[in-house]
Amino acid sequence: MSENQPLSGRLADRVKLREEHVITRMADIAEKLTDVIRLGRGDPDLDTPAHIVKAGQDALGRGETHYGHPLGLPALRQAIAENIRAHGGAEYAPDEIVVTPGGQHAMFVIALALLNPGDEIIVPCPGYNPYSQAAELSSAEVVPVRMSMDTNFTLTAAMIEAHITPRSKVLVLINPNNPTGTVTPPDEVERIAQLAIKHDLIVISDEIYARLVYGNQRIQPVAALPGMRERTITLSGFSKAYAMTGWRVGYFAGPKALITAMAEINHAFAISTASVSQHAALAALTGPQDCVEEMRLIYDERRKALCEGLDRIGIPYAEPQGAFYVYANVSVVGIPASLFCERLLAEGRVMIYPGRIYGDYTDDFVRMSLTQPVERIREAMSRIQTVVHAIRSE
Numbered sequence: 526m527s528e529n530q531p532l533s534g535r536l537a538d539r540v541k542l543r544e545e546h547v548i549t550r551m552a553d554i555a556e557k558l559t560d561v562i563r564l565g566r567g568d569p570d571l572d573t574p575a576h577i578v579k580a581g582q583d584a585l586g587r588g589e590t591h592y593g594h595p596l597g598l599p600a601l602r603q604a605i606a607e608n609i610r611a612h613g614g615a616e617y618a619p620d621e622i623v624v625t626p627g628g629q630h631a632m633f634v635i636a637l638a639l640l641n642p643g644d645e646i647i648v649p650c651p652g653y654n655p656y657s658q659a660a661e662l663s664s665a666e667v668v669p670v671r672m673s674m675d676t677n678f679t680l681t682a683a684m685i686e687a688h689i690t691p692r693s694k695v696l697v698l699i700n701p702n703n704p705t706g707t708v709t710p711p712d713e714v715e716r717i718a719q720l721a722i723k724h725d726l727i728v729i730s731d732e733i734y735a736r737l738v739y740g741n742q743r744i745q746p747v748a749a750l751p752g753m754r755e756r757t758i759t760l761s762g763f764s765k766a767y768a769m770t771g772w773r774v775g776y777f778a779g780p781k782a783l784i785t786a787m788a789e790i791n792h793a794f795a796i797s798t799a800s801v802s803q804h805a806a807l808a809a810l811t812g813p814q815d816c817v818e819e820m821r822l823i824y825d826e827r828r829k830a831l832c833e834g835l836d837r838i839g840i841p842y843a844e845p846q847g848a849f850y851v852y853a854n855v856s857v858v859g860i861p862a863s864l865f866c867e868r869l870l871a872e873g874r875v876m877i878y879p880g881r882i883y884g885d886y887t888d889d890f891v892r893m894s895l896t897q898p899v900e901r902i903r904e905a906m907s908r909i910q911t912v913v914h915a916i917r918s919e
């Protein structure tokens with residue numbers, strides 16, 4: 526009998542063994558420290574509003590502990606359809622909506638349903654990386670559109686058009702974008718939609734941060750534009766606007782012709798989304814909405830405090846127009862951003878993430894989440910200033 530192959534060699538070819546995952550490495554460093562200010566993950570520190578928690582508890586009390594409808598609780602899908610419409614989105618029937626265990630899960634379902642090996646999927650870069658992972662798992666080719674801080678990381682139709690080939694099939698839009706916090710202006714979204722029609726692209730429109738925009742920004746739902754409903758899958762969820770990350774509820778909506786196959790894949794993966802969480806999500810949509818505005822105002826205040834801190838230190842950043850992130854260029858510090866993140870954690874006990882994990886092609890940027898109270902953000906900024914000063918005087 527031949528000698529046994531090492532276990533790692535038995536992994537499937539599609540599993541690329543990359544360098545140790547930076548988030549895991551930073552989590553290991555943080556584990557050994559106390560009083561770390563965590564501005565890393567996109568997970569709000571704010572609690573899920575009490576009426577939503579209560580709806581979940583009530584559902585548990587009623588024994589809602591079984592599998593549910595494969596597409597999702599009918600009342601929730603109805604409420605999602607109404608909510609999409611109320612915010613200027615397209616008209617959907619409840620059977621054109623699939624509730625999933627988080628928006629992230631939906632990305633993989635959608636990619637597997639749309640992409641053949643060799644198909645090209647255009648993604649914003651930097652952008653939310655799981656779209657690329659989902660595409661790779663589908664053996665599709667990921668085509669990144671590189672945006673730059675000179676234009677505040679705004680995605681334009683012209684930039685996308687330069688990347689279109691006969692194999693282009695799917696275009697991912699994330700508005701507002703993560704990690705940059707950039708909002709694509711409505712007139713640019715319209716131009717991108719026209720481009721999608723011209724080149725027969727299917728658009729995945731991730732609008733999970735659409736309720737969290739600042740100043741006079743506005744999000745144009747892609748599917749509501751002329752000719753777009755039939756070629757758009759809108760993806761969203763409850764994690765961000767309602768501080769419900771741990772409940773794991775998201776959804777996608779699109780034309781029946783695409784949704785039926787996607788629903789089947791979702792069923793194969795998940796059977797259904799946790800019933801308790803779906804009842805909580807229903808309360809989120811049908812209950813008072815002031816909680817969303819209250820949270821938005823809190824993030825807005827934090828955003829200003831963080832930007833003031835960066836201005837003081839002299840670190841440039843993209844104008845954060847939406848979501849709850851600030852994307853800053855730390856090349857002025859004089860070391861690569863990924864090394865800066867590790868040193869900042871070890872020496873300053875502040876956790877932030879390098880832009881590289883969002884596909885950034887430079888190692889100049891960091892993402893800072895607005896997921897700590899304003900006084901902790903101010904404290905983080907003074908710790909950052911100290912570490913930057915120490916590095917610069919080496």
Ligand code: PLP
Nearest residue numbers: 567627628629653703762764775
């Ligand atoms: N879309 C974007 C752009 C995100 O940033 C995230 C999470 O950070 C998600 C989707 C997935 O969120 P969830 O799976 O919690 O619904």
